[in-house]
Amino acid sequence: MRHHPRRDSRGILDPGRLLRRVRFRRRLPAAELRPYVEHYWLIDWELTEPFDQRVVPHPAVNVVFHGQVDGPETAEVAGVGSELFTITLHGTGRVSGVQFRPGGFRPFWRRPVAELTGQRRPLVDAGLPTDGPVCPGTDYDRCRRLDALLTRWAPEPDPLAAEATALVEEIRADRTLLRVDDFARQHGVSTRRLQRLFLDHVGVGPKWVIRRYRLQEAIEQAAGGPIDWATLAADLGYSDQAHLVREFTAVTGVSPAAYARSLG
Structure with missing residues (x-):
């Protein structure tokens, strides 16, 4: 803890x-x-x-x-x-x-x-x-x-909620986790069960969680100084730099380069 x-x-x-x-x-x-x-x-x-x-x-x-x-x-x-x-x-x-x-x-x-x-x-x-x-x-x-x-408010202990919390924490901590089916296989559960667990206890699906944490990492790294965006895109599981740029821009409203410039 x-x-x-x-x-x-x-x-x-x-x-x-x-x-x-x-x-x-x-x-x-x-x-x-x-x-x-x-x-x-x-x-x-x-x-x-x-x-x-x-x-x-x-x-x-x-x-x-x-x-x-x-x-x-x-x-x-x-x-x-x-x-x-x-x-x-x-x-x-x-x-x-x-x-x-x-x-x-x-x-x-x-x-x-x-x-x-x-x-x-x-x-x-x-x-x-x-x-x-x-x-x-x-x-x-x-x-x-x-x-x-x-x-x-007297929370009621819920083993499934605790399981969901642990799984999301694993996604947040391990940047190599990129695919939901691989993640489900590692834990010996079906992708469908993982999807139901996340929607019920987290509020969004596991794919959304993976992509959101990877994007947040890109945003944080952009605030830390110059970045090789192509390398970062590969590290975070995007198909290419253009894929990262599209998702970054869609969520934040600005391109990665424009965001990095705005921090200067």
Whole structure:
């Protein structure tokens, strides 16, 4: 089990710009929640002009509490996003978010997670109770409120959810995993069973997960300096450089070269 939050910037477009404009940090939940929750993410800002941030979503459900100084706190559950997510921040505000591990929301939701894919629903409409505002106070205060809230939701241990979480973690960690049928064969299961397991517990299919993690790796590497795109395309399992360029552009809205230039 991880003892500190992830430090990578996978999925965040132009992470340096984000960190210059807002306070962004990750915190771990209470130990008993870590089988389900990847991390909490906290953002605070005081802006004199609107700020747009784009994110290529992970195969994960998020629960998000958004507090603005001049309005009430809102709460929503965000299913796995199939498209680029853009948020505009303005004025002074705070966000306290929960990123569940892939498969980790199923024990709370107790329904097929694919029902939430591509959707953002008010938390009350999802049938999950709240205990009042989450965002005020210190990081410690905010995290302990989230701990208490998720504990109140009483997740039911689910061996299939745990299996899905472990399989997605394997895909994320092993960049040589490129084909669903090979992956299913390695684990002694049929491709059809793997597909059903992922849709029910993660919200998207295994092919989508593989391609999304590989694309996120390409985005992160682009932020780290000059890249041999042809070599990277081969390493990540794309048929050729043009295939990587097409998928990168379709998801992010800009070509890899244009994105790399924008970071300068």
